[in-house]
Amino acid sequence: MRLRFAPSPTGFLHVGGARTAIFNLLHARRHGGRFILRIEDTDVERSETRHADQILRSMEWLGVEWDEGPHFQSQRLPLYREKVEQLLAAGRAYRCFCTVEELAEERKKTEASGLPYRYSGKCREIPGLDPDVRHVIRFRVPDGDAIVIRDRIRGDVRVDRSVLDDFILVRTDGNPTYHLSVVVDDIDMGITLVARGEDHLSNTPKHVLLFDALGSSVPEFAHVPLILGPDKKRLSKRTGATSVEEYRDLGVLPQALFNFLTLLGWSPGDDREIITREEAEKVFDLGDVNRSAAVFDTDKLMWMNGQYLGSAPLSEVMTGVRPFIRFEIDDAERLESVVELNRTRARSLADLAESIKPYFASDDEIEYDEQAVKKHLRGEKLGERIERLRDRYQGLEPWTVESTEQALREVAESMELGGGKLIHPLRLAVTGRGVSPPIFDVLALVGQHATVARLDRLLEFVKSEE
């Protein structure tokens, strides 16, 4: 079994394309097949090397590894030329000399009669014209029964061939159209199952005829349904990020995006939400892909990302978070402990980087969260509470998770208060926030000196507010 992913480098790798690539990869792995990558860059005006590079980078980042390629169609032009000559010689294709004006005239006439336009085929019967005159090469659609597309997702799809006209194989500039290059390559690369976006379904009847005309068996197909945005329209920029790189830059881990896209229109047959690539490779089948469009739920993606941030090997989270850290790190080992303590609470690497900032900030850089100030900096004897805790902490030895907790409980008791009355202001002083990992773990990592200095600073702040 041989499958392929064949992006056109006319833009970044869209999440829909990434999902198609993942489905191809998983199906190949499940069935011991090969997965081929082909870059369809024959459209010289729209294709760009930087897009091709970006697509390859995105696939590598996401962990979608191909077994063969990338093959670039722009380097395979002689093959398409050879195949079209073969079609011409066999009478399965012909040169068409109709000018743009003539075609426009034809189109106007048919449209006036209310019928959908199809090329009349009038050049079919004009032999012997000079091939040096500007022309295209068209496929001669043969008469026959309905065309049957064997589709793993939709079953057999029958298409009446009267909807097809003699489509173009080679443009006036000599470049092959998508139809020609895709079929020639699928034959040459021995592709047995073509899985691609549903938007290509209308092209497939043409391809079925071309496979046949080129003397090849026709592969099976799997037309993967579209991805919709939250507005139930085709996923687009209007409602959120659409490219793989954007999600990377938002701080999504590749394994989380991989998991999320795997479950977009497919499920392992139970209600598992977290399924690793290794697990999916054992059970995935294109035939089980849902026929209806899937909705891209960003909240769910971020939830999944949080799950992976909490459970992935620490080294992977460390590598991931590095680019998001825009402050000085004085101690790499401490960074690891801080990340370990905070990672289960973050939904993205960006979040995580933000939440570890206070551990590396200087004491006067802690910014107090407004909501937390309103909620926690109030009540009786606020200044005294902070001051007594500060005094107790100043000489405390040793400085550990247990000792800092013990000391706080003692101060609370001596003031006849619940621990929360001290913990909340303490958390605000040290992290600037209303929520954090268990505070005594935080204190152990922040250290005694910084904790005392930050309590002093909060005290000043409270006094200035009075």
Ligand code: GLU
């Ligand atoms: N190059 C086409 C695209 O990017 C895909 C072609 C195919 O998979 O057959 O839409």
